[in-house]
Amino acid sequence: MRRVVQYSTGNVGQHSLRAIIGRPDLELVGVHAADPAKVGRDAAELCGLTEPTGIVATDDVDALIALAPDCVVYTALGETRPMEALSEMSALLAAGINVVGTSMVWLVTPRQADDWLRVPLEQACAAGNSSLYVNGIDPGFSGDTAVHAALSLVTRAASITVQEIFDYGNYDDYEYTGTAMGFGNTADAERPLTFRPGVIATIFGGLVRNLAAHLDVELDDIRERYEPWYSDQHIECRMTTIEPGQLAAVKFSVEGVRGGDTVITVEHVNRLTSKAAPDWEFPPDGQSGVHKVVVEGEPRIEMSTSLSHPALDVTEAGCLSTAARAVNAIDWVCRSPAGLVALEDIPPTELIRGVMW
Known part of the structure; x- marks a missing residue:
């Protein structure tokens, strides 16, 4: 005990x-x-x-x-x-x-x-x-346990992508997650601290470097990407209320580069309701959230982890x-x-x- x-x-x-x-x-x-x-x-x-x-x-x-x-x-x-x-x-x-x-x-x-x-x-x-x-679960499971399992099924890996694709609309955490993501900001607002140059790599770069170390891969560079999406309509959700012109989705990643090619990617696609960023990738089968690992290799592996609970929203199930x-x-x-x-x-x-x- x-x-x-x-x-x-x-x-x-x-x-x-x-x-x-x-x-x-x-x-x-x-x-x-x-x-x-x-x-x-x-x-x-x-x-x-x-x-x-x-x-x-x-x-x-x-x-x-x-x-x-x-x-x-x-x-x-x-x-x-x-x-x-x-x-x-x-x-x-x-x-x-x-x-x-x-x-x-x-x-x-x-x-x-x-x-x-x-x-x-x-x-x-x-x-x-x-x-x-x-x-x-992320950071964590998706970038270690899940990706390790996927890699154990290939004889050779050319590239690895670890993704969280989640609708945060029902996540009651505007105080931290909402402000960190910048939800509700306008395009002329100062970037939230999370997405200022170097910060994404500080938070998620360790996952890329750690995975490279386990693979005995020497990376030439670690780089980051950030893409905001501003709504053209009014959006009501539990996290916050979005008006036209305000940020309602973000896509960001940290990439490990070798020989000019991206070989390891850790990416987030986070939106507020399915109305946001309609051209970006969605979870499969109409789900609200998924943690996905894709290994391009011999063979190609795609593993998706979906959470559900009879009484909890998927974001709360993630907690x-x-x-x-x-x-x-x-x-x-x-x-x-x-x-x-x-x-x-x-x-x-x-x-x-x-x-x-």
């Missing part, structure tokens, strides 16, 4: 919290909440369950560390507050607490992370004899799967050698241990 603290209860955290409460091999011992309105509320209430757990949320990090849990599931938003998130993660790790998480997406490929992030976390792991693992990528690794990370853990360090069957009961 692993004693676990859930750190944040937002779009992803509510799902990891619910999973921790439900699993018989995990014991919830604490919950962190930054929102004053959530502090003092029972964990069950924060994730949609009806039977109280007796564990109430707190904003006292020291009190959570004093519980000496085996692991913290860290899902707090970090990309907009990286130094604060780095400090929080480091404090937990230095106290001897293992951390699995979905935040700070640069850490999905920790060996590719910049020194400002990687070195302090390595030092904290060494001080606490603890481990840190970060993953999700649920993102939570799973962290929760399912808890036991192995608690047993692993100290340090930063990458997906390739974990035997694949370890990530399915405990999911059926």
